[in-house]
Amino acid sequence: MIKTIYLLIGTSVILAFTAGALANPSAYSLMKKIEDLQELTTDVRARVDLTQTKTDQGTKNINMLYYRRDSDDSFLIVMIAPETEKGNGYLRMGDNFWMYRCNTRTFQHVNRDESIGGSDAHADDFEKRKLTQLYEPAKDPVSGASVSEEKLGAIAVYKFRVTAKVNDVDYPLKVYWVRQDNGLPLKEQSFSKSGTLMQTAYFMNYTIVDGRYVPVKQLYIDEFEKGNRTLVEISGISTQRLDNAIFTKAYLENLSK
Amino acid sequence: MKFLLMISFRNLSRQKRRNLFLGSAMAFGVMIMVLANSFSHGISDILFNKIVVYVAGHVSVIPGEGRGRHLAIFRDKERLEKIVKKNAGDSVIDMDEGVGIFLRAIGNGRTENMVLVGINTGRTYDEKLLKEFDESFHLIEGDYRQLRSRAIENPVILSKEKAELLNVKRNDIIRIRFRNIFGQTQSGRLTVTGIMSNDNTFMQGVMFVELENLKGMMGYRPWECGSIQLTLRDPQRDAVAVADRIHAALVPGPAFIRATVTRGASRAGATVLPFMGNDEKKKKLMADSFRLVKGSMSDALSKDGVLMSATLARALGVRPGSTVEFRFRPKYEKEEASFSAEVSGIFAPDKWTGSETVYMHEALFYPRFYESLPDLAADARRAFIPAAGAPFKGALGTEWELVARARTTDDAKKNMRDITRRRVKAATIQVGSMYETASDVLKLEGVLNLITLTAVLVLFFIILIGVINTLRMTIRERTREIGTIRAIGMQRRDVRRIFILETAFLTLFASIAGVILAFIAMGVLSLIPFNVGDNPMGILLVRQHLHFLPTVGGILGNIALIMVIAVVTAFFPARRAANLSSAEALRHFE
Numbered sequence: 001m002i003k004t005i006y007l008l009i010g011t012s013v014i015l016a017f018t019a020g021a022l023a024n025p026s027a028y029s030l031m032k033k034i035e036d037l038q039e040l041t042t043d044v045r046a047r048v049d050l051t052q053t054k055t056d057q058g059t060k061n062i063n064m065l066y067y068r069r070d071s072d073d074s075f076l077i078v079m080i081a082p083e084t085e086k087g088n089g090y091l092r093m094g095d096n097f098w099m100y101r102c103n104t105r106t107f108q109h110v111n112r113d114e115s116i117g118g119s120d121a122h123a124d125d126f127e128k129r130k131l132t133q134l135y136e137p138a139k140d141p142v143s144g145a146s147v148s149e150e151k152l153g154a155i156a157v158y159k160f161r162v163t164a165k166v167n168d169v170d171y172p173l174k175v176y177w178v179r180q181d182n183g184l185p186l187k188e189q190s191f192s193k194s195g196t197l198m199q200t201a202y203f204m205n206y207t208i209v210d211g212r213y214v215p216v217k218q219l220y221i222d223e224f225e226k227g228n229r230t231l232v233e234i235s236g237i238s239t240q241r242l243d244n245a246i247f248t249k250a251y252l253e254n255l256s257k
Numbered sequence: 258m259k260f261l262l263m264i265s266f267r268n269l270s271r272q273k274r275r276n277l278f279l280g281s282a283m284a285f286g287v288m289i290m291v292l293a294n295s296f297s298h299g300i301s302d303i304l305f306n307k308i309v310v311y312v313a314g315h316v317s318v319i320p321g322e323g324r325g326r327h328l329a330i331f332r333d334k335e336r337l338e339k340i341v342k343k344n345a346g347d348s349v350i351d352m353d354e355g356v357g358i359f360l361r362a363i364g365n366g367r368t369e370n371m372v373l374v375g376i377n378t379g380r381t382y383d384e385k386l387l388k389e390f391d392e393s394f395h396l397i398e399g400d401y402r403q404l405r406s407r408a409i410e411n412p413v414i415l416s417k418e419k420a421e422l423l424n425v426k427r428n429d430i431i432r433i434r435f436r437n438i439f440g441q442t443q444s445g446r447l448t449v450t451g452i453m454s455n456d457n458t459f460m461q462g463v464m465f466v467e468l469e470n471l472k473g474m475m476g477y478r479p480w481e482c483g484s485i486q487l488t489l490r491d492p493q494r495d496a497v498a499v500a501d502r503i504h505a506a507l508v509p510g511p512a513f514i515r516a517t518v519t520r521g522a523s524r525a526g527a528t529v530l531p532f533m534g535n536d537e538k539k540k541k542l543m544a545d546s547f548r549l550v551k552g553s554m555s556d557a558l559s560k561d562g563v564l565m566s567a568t569l570a571r572a573l574g575v576r577p578g579s580t581v582e583f584r585f586r587p588k589y590e591k592e593e594a595s596f597s598a599e600v601s602g603i604f605a606p607d608k609w610t611g612s613e614t615v616y617m618h619e620a621l622f623y624p625r626f627y628e629s630l631p632d633l634a635a636d637a638r639r640a641f642i643p644a645a646g647a648p649f650k651g652a653l654g655t656e657w658e659l660v661a662r663a664r665t666t667d668d669a670k671k672n673m674r675d676i677t678r679r680r681v682k683a684a685t686i687q688v689g690s691m692y693e694t695a696s697d698v699l700k701l702e703g704v705l706n707l708i709t710l711t712a713v714l715v716l717f718f719i720i721l722i723g724v725i726n727t728l729r730m731t732i733r734e735r736t737r738e739i740g741t742i743r744a745i746g747m748q749r750r751d752v753r754r755i756f757i758l759e760t761a762f763l764t765l766f767a768s769i770a771g772v773i774l775a776f777i778a779m780g781v782l783s784l785i786p787f788n789v790g791d792n793p794m795g796i797l798l799v800r801q802h803l804h805f806l807p808t809v810g811g812i813l814g815n816i817a818l819i820m821v822i823a824v825v826t827a828f829f830p831a832r833r834a835a836n837l838s839s840a841e842a843l844r845h846f847e
Contacts, residue, residue: 096678109677124440167441168439169441170441192444194445196444
């Protein structure tokens, strides 16, 4: 009798381990993996090109230079196109965030909701914030599963939902599709507080910089106003240490002299 | 004197045609002056009672929390309203929450940027306010009471122009996208239940929804509010005084959380107090006032810094680096609130610091404090609040930061810049009168008044040249008559008075006629509808008609001004007539 009990326990333990090995990774581990794969620990300089298409306004190209230094929570954006925005800039230093207008040569305190260069991008989109600090895994309301397997085209992906654990995020609910082979996100859907799909993002191309993956081509489709879309292209990425003088008001002023 | 009055009156009727023409010119001038004055008052009425009152209120109390973005929120609506109501005084005719958001709206195949404003249809409003509201936002379809309907999904009322732009009619659905007070993207559906007409282009983009529905969509909890706006009976006279009174009453008390601190199985009661660690001077004050027994002062005063008294640390077995949990009962939520923090330093308690106390950096304290606001009045009995003489008292945080009263918009902006520069983590409360919050609108009133006054003065100058000319002619014609009356004994000053009285009578009668004509003209002009479409000048109309607001004081003032000018103008020719020698006057011949 005792032998039978031991046998049953032993079988159960082996089955549990096997199932564990075959089971999907947890949503949290997938979130951590996204962070680890994409987190740049050095200063960053890059050119960001936005091609914004709106049904009632046509296509608009917005180009900017982006400098980021996380050690003191700073970033600087210098607009280079369109012509009406050229020379304008946005400087973030710790808790302070300024917008610079080159025609009046003035700085104005703005908040994180400020639109960058007339685009749909907001200042908070350029901040470095960790996914796991902002969101936590949530179960699918239909299947009840935290992570499910799917195919995105021919690519095998894991799909998982996350909900905001802090108030100050753009979208309180997101769904991710990440590659099973390397954990990189391919698609992201963002939902409003009331659960309406507002935006779908496709991460179309990655490049490796200092061993980390940077999504250099991203497509954002506005699901609320059908036909609106923004293509984000990042180029000229450099991780060289940036001069302290870059993250100053004087630097922005000198650029427009 | 009676004799002089009789002669003056008789002289006036001697040259009927000439005086009739001159009187007509003066009456016309008076008519224009009264018209302009009433129009100018009408504009002021529109600006003060139909624009400023909806944009910012005559007096506004604007709360805010800043965490990278400005959150227009106050966590204890009941308390704020009580303080404002108690101190606003009798001149307040209405007090309401001002809640509104910019949003993107999608109608039937069309999109537009709009403003969604919450109105409370459940309460009773002053008759004057209701009339003014109807004049500004006149319903042409539907009923405001439907905004409260629970059977309809988010009922909304919008202007005819925007309904046409969005291609929606009653019962159609408008989809909206906006950011709630925390910056999260929110979407919703609104059902069109009413269409209103609005002449003011700036107000045509406004949609009305029930206040509670809007607050829910924006993320306010039932006990929280946005800004409070007051409507005054006489805003120009009382706005500043009311704002000053409310400001004086909003002095904050100390902020604290009376909590139970736990670590493992150990627990103890403690008072958690914030210190203003973002201010270097206050930080130094803390460093000078506390004696650390464990941990480093720089860690303890950093933005994650938590200082715990040695008594408490002993009771809980806490060392620097230990994580403790704080539990407390919020004022409005049923569930107990809790949060964890890592202790960075342990201090030796004294009579000023208290022995069951925890001092926390403002950046760490305030988000927890506001998220689950404790009942400070009830907890104050058990809490330890450092005495006024405590050397670090000035470094401790308060319930909110009261922004200094500003007298101009520029001062108000400067004050807010100062708050941002100091990186204050406590909520702010700003009390403003319309002279700071809506100064641009008020400047418009000043400019319009100046233009009106200049035009009227030019017109009157032309008319007065006519008066002088007529008087000179009269004097010349009556030179021999002046000689005769002077010869039979009339004094120089009486001669002068006759002419002045004659002008005064003429001006008075002309003024009365001018006022009557002005009222007739106002009546006629008010009947003409103006369809201005998108023209911003529509701001000057009430339901597509010109808005005149004559006042007794204004009309009497106009008449008095004209009389004074006419009498002063008549004085010099009259003095010339009085100074003629009787012999020379009698010899005069034309």
